Amino acid sequence: MKLQFTAEEEAFRLEVREFVRQHLPADIKRKVELGLRLEHQDYVTWFRILEARGWLTPSWPKEHGGPGWTHVQKYIFDEETLLGGAPRIIASGIQMLGPVLLAFGTEAQKRQYLPDIRQSNTWWAQGFSEPGAGSDLAAVRTTAVLEPDGKHFLVNGHKVWTSYAHWCSMMFALVRTDPNASKPQEGISFLLIDMKSPGLSVRPIRMLEGGNDLNECYLDNVRVPVENLVGELHKGWSYGKYLLGHERTGIAGIGSCKQQLARARQLARQQGLGDDPLLQAKLAQFEVELMALEFTALRLLSPNQQSRTPGVEASMLKVRGTELRQAIYETLVDIAGPDAVPFSLAAQELEHLDQAAVDESLVALAANCLDSRKVTIYGGTNEVQRNLIARATLDAY
Amino acid sequence: MKLQFTAEEEAFRLEVREFVRQHLPADIKRKVELGLRLEHQDYVTWFRILEARGWLTPSWPKEHGGPGWTHVQKYIFDEETLLGGAPRIIASGIQMLGPVLLAFGTEAQKRQYLPDIRQSNTWWAQGFSEPGAGSDLAAVRTTAVLEPDGKHFLVNGHKVWTSYAHWCSMMFALVRTDPNASKPQEGISFLLIDMKSPGLSVRPIRMLEGGNDLNECYLDNVRVPVENLVGELHKGWSYGKYLLGHERTGIAGIGSCKQQLARARQLARQQGLGDDPLLQAKLAQFEVELMALEFTALRLLSPNQQSRTPGVEASMLKVRGTELRQAIYETLVDIAGPDAVPFSLAAQELEHLDQAAVDESLVALAANCLDSRKVTIYGGTNEVQRNLIARATLDAY
Amino acid sequence: MDFALNEDHLALREAVQRFCDGEYPAEQRGNPQTEAQRRQRWQAMADLGLLGLPFPGDCGGSEQGPVELMLVAQEFGRALGGGAWLASTVMAGQLLARLGSAAQQQQWLPKLASGELQAALALQEPGTRYEWQQVSTRASRNAAGHVLNGRKTLVLDGDSADLLLVVARSSGASDDRQGLSVLLVDARSPGVQLQGFDTLDGRRAAHISFEQVQVADDCLLGQEGQAADEIEAVLDAANALLCAEAAGAVETLLAQSADYLKTRKQFGAPLAKFQVLQHRIADIAIALEQLKSMACAAAAVQGEEPAKRRRVVSAAKAYASQQGRQIGLTAIQLHGGMGMTDECRIGHYTKRLLVIGQLLGDAAWHLQRVAAQGAA
């Protein structure tokens, strides 16, 4: 057992830090630090910088452009990029579809799609959730019927909570191909759908904090070539689960917690609360919980560590990480005091920052806090995660 | 709407306060204030003092010796006696059986039992819970079979969590008289059992904090005269529910909360934490929650106030009151710091107080804190209460 | 002690309910109001007598007390309604009624009550957080009256106000409780500069600066430099009503959440079948009863001596701030992704509850004020 970072790991940390310092464009960094909204181009710019360095796809195998990092290096990379003010890697092509295609796609699919994902030429929409289904992905009702000629599926249905659909040219979706399967998890397939297909329309969903990154997608007799089926017919549920496993690992968001805790300390000084004993105790409590989370992430994600409840480690990290993050955001509102009240959506764009009625450090704070409520909902609500953890624990003990 | 106490109510408060000051024996008061254990004789002494004044049975009708108070007077009485250092009225004869006999007992039963309850000559044991049943009273398995002569029941079974059984000469119990009833709630009867009956034996249960006020009672072919049946045969469940309704009203324990919050303030000064900002904030928070609880108790218990979820007001008060009380006890441990560690069971008796390894104000503190854990368990666990509240709320809205 | 509402109370409540049902359709609650809506609602409130509720009878009012105001605020909370009622009637209007001479009252209050004029209280200053007595805006005497210089922040509904009640310092250091005066200022006076902005709950407020603003002699309210006690009393009255509003908003959140859980299915069962969600509903239901009780208590102490009033009002506001926010966030979670959308009303109620928690003292500030009154 050796719980210090090795010299190599520390060197890697400095390398990442220095890279971010040198290459992250100043305007993007400023947006991230102030919690302002990022444009599609901001992500593309930064992702291409990372890709040029070979760092965009840490979880991909080396032969497909992954950097071949250990889990500790991935961890350090996440933390350093976030603390350095870089955007999170949010592209679902990189984090979700990539691993699925690498594991289950045909060679043709890999050749066709992976390079454009790495070059940020193609953004992918995730077509999983449906109205009335929420965390219950097995309730997919969108249907895909193979046409008589055997060359196309005809897809009909309605997907919701599709992130950044307006930036995406492709979608991966779970669709029901066998309505007569005995269990709801069966008879689901995993399809790749061109967003420009006739019959596919996108409607943005306006969120409570003013954002509109999420969308509804309506599929009305959309024709999808059979080549766009990933893996086996009717087996899509297992690919979806594989994908969500990948999604949850990063969802603990320890780097985001650290970023926001640093923001809280700085704001506390700015708001004249640097010596407030109650606030200091609260921030110390966050530091304790963050430390507990961080060591746990490193321990549970470490390949040679056995937990008694294998399979739910990511759920545990998700639950703690997301709830801690929300608590820190709530404390940011406390720190802002009356300055949390003024609210301007326009001023949350860098070019209109001067329209704000409060200091620029406070402009996006309430919106960020409200937006953070999604993290205990998406990727399987924390209630669902706790169900899973409880089941595994009751089984194991 | 008039939320001040009236002049009469304030006068009543002073009257009670003065009565307690003049008549509560000093050694009993000292035991209560230090959280030490009370003997049977302590209760009997104080209850007879109250009875002499006509104040022992506030919830009994006036014609049976109740004082005819309003709910506000009852509330003031509870608060002032507790703040004055008097023992709580814990006798289940007074608080539980009395109301049931008054509502459902025969005239003979009333004549036979009520006077001795009021004189504290007879203490009654509550024979409701059984092993493996907990909050689920409908799971009663103790059987009562009417003997062929029709004059006696033959009772067999096992009761647990019987408070003060070693002080009691009588027990009221729920027993199963019809094992073939269609629902578990049916076929249960309410019996009065002489504790000296052959076949009835009592075994004290030692509790985690060292107390042994609770007992198990084994009933092995105990013969009970049919005259000891309360109300109708097989209808005991409804009498039990009626009784528990009475039990829950007082269970919020606002007076106890106030008592312990005052103890916390005093201990904080004594332990050098009078100016600790975190502790002061915590105590202020308790004061806020106590105030919210108190006004809610007065409002929901007031006869002319309609709530949207009638029937679960007592559950609401129980949940908040018990959890608040436990939180205050936990804070008492925090205030004690390292002084919460020494523990002497013997020194928790007034005559051996000098054997303690800590100041007398701290002797019983950890035991009191541990003992307080029972309040969210007994009288229907708080989980069960929340189930009830949720059901009523979901129905009402 | 008696919590019963009389017939007049019930009639008032019903009238406000009707007004809210008409003016704030359920699916639009919390949306920013158009200028036309603002005017129409303001006039309707005036017609109902709400804008003069606490004013003397000879000034267009109906002399209603804190309990009646509480009932109104609770209904506004349920519907996210009321607009500038709190700013104009409750805060500015009541301060004017408390400090003003008979002549001043008769000059201004009828116009506030009729809706002809709208008023706002300009109190808070930059960097003072919730310490309202920290006032640097100066009122200097001159031959014509006073000259005002300074900056005010977060003046609620300041940009639609015609009349500003400006708290300014006549004497003393910037954090003295003594030396505060209240001046009546026409919002269109030369030297008054106003920056209106949106607030998180879709309402409006303003930062206002005063540069050499000349105020006439008859626009000083009450004795020069002696306004602190009355300002504090009005802030306590306003905080009590924010508590009532929070109780109303929470009641709607509870009703909508209960309805959602009963309707929405997940994993083949209505959400209402999940015990964890049931217990959250139970906790909200308990908190709601406590919020209502505290709103009553805060109303009831308005006439009491200051220490008691401070303790109870601050306890109520601390509780409303904590619970209101927490319940709002829980309601979002209960609604899942739907609760995060602008279309769903849950988020709007949550934002209003968040704002209530940050206005006129947050939970921490009020908790400290409770502690400062000493043990009960």
Place this chain on the structure above:
Amino acid sequence: MDFALNEDHLALREAVQRFCDGEYPAEQRGNPQTEAQRRQRWQAMADLGLLGLPFPGDCGGSEQGPVELMLVAQEFGRALGGGAWLASTVMAGQLLARLGSAAQQQQWLPKLASGELQAALALQEPGTRYEWQQVSTRASRNAAGHVLNGRKTLVLDGDSADLLLVVARSSGASDDRQGLSVLLVDARSPGVQLQGFDTLDGRRAAHISFEQVQVADDCLLGQEGQAADEIEAVLDAANALLCAEAAGAVETLLAQSADYLKTRKQFGAPLAKFQVLQHRIADIAIALEQLKSMACAAAAVQGEEPAKRRRVVSAAKAYASQQGRQIGLTAIQLHGGMGMTDECRIGHYTKRLLVIGQLLGDAAWHLQRVAAQGAA
């Protein structure tokens, strides 16, 4: 960074587990030990090499580090075992090893390792709460060495100790960090008066007073007045092990609670079917993983520079104090009335967790120590 245990670790853990299974039968865990049990267990621990684990090889020890001690403490936590191991080996023994000359080490450590002698650290004084450097006990030089006067409280396992390591003040005011010395005192020396007492967790501690106790010259450990840094290091080591013990105790609580929920029926279904109880199990399971991780972290920083060591150890101990208590109380609630009985082991684990939380700094104290190290 690597969390893997090697074969030696696993063997050590298994050996301690076997010892615990043999010496602490499941249904008796947490019961006070008889004198005979105490002696037998102590000898068995000596035979296993546990009593000299961290000592130098030439002093009867096996030179094991913080990770090995952590594994042992965690097993003791699981079984509520270990007795005076923490007091004698970890606290007194390690302090002696850190401060003592080679001669002093060779004189005493082998006897501690063999179980011939048991030691205790007499540090805390009345009214000082957790501020261990507040020492009023005086060590005055005289011709024969030092004369000790003062009072010590809550000396863990003090009444069964043969050898006392007494922290006394050689110079300075009573709260100076400078001027602290450690003296070796035979517990049976004239002038030593001992009041042994039970502790909440069924263990023992003592208040000890020293009145004109003559201590020989060769019984001063290390440099006169320079002991503070080493005392603090040993307290941090002990706190790290309390965290490991807490993790072990919580693991047992989780296992027993899970078992109970699966077995016990209520309202016709096993308790494990109730989602509210499931989620409590989930939260305990999450906390357990975090407690284990923090115990590892606290062990890992023992050799680091003091600021880092303080931050991590205090974070771990604050967390263990908070979570340990809360989980214990939750486990009682999960067990209902049964959990309140002395017969059920849940209460015993909870009491030990409560005591762990109150020893050597409670959650509030450690949280403040985290804050005092500045932002990470």
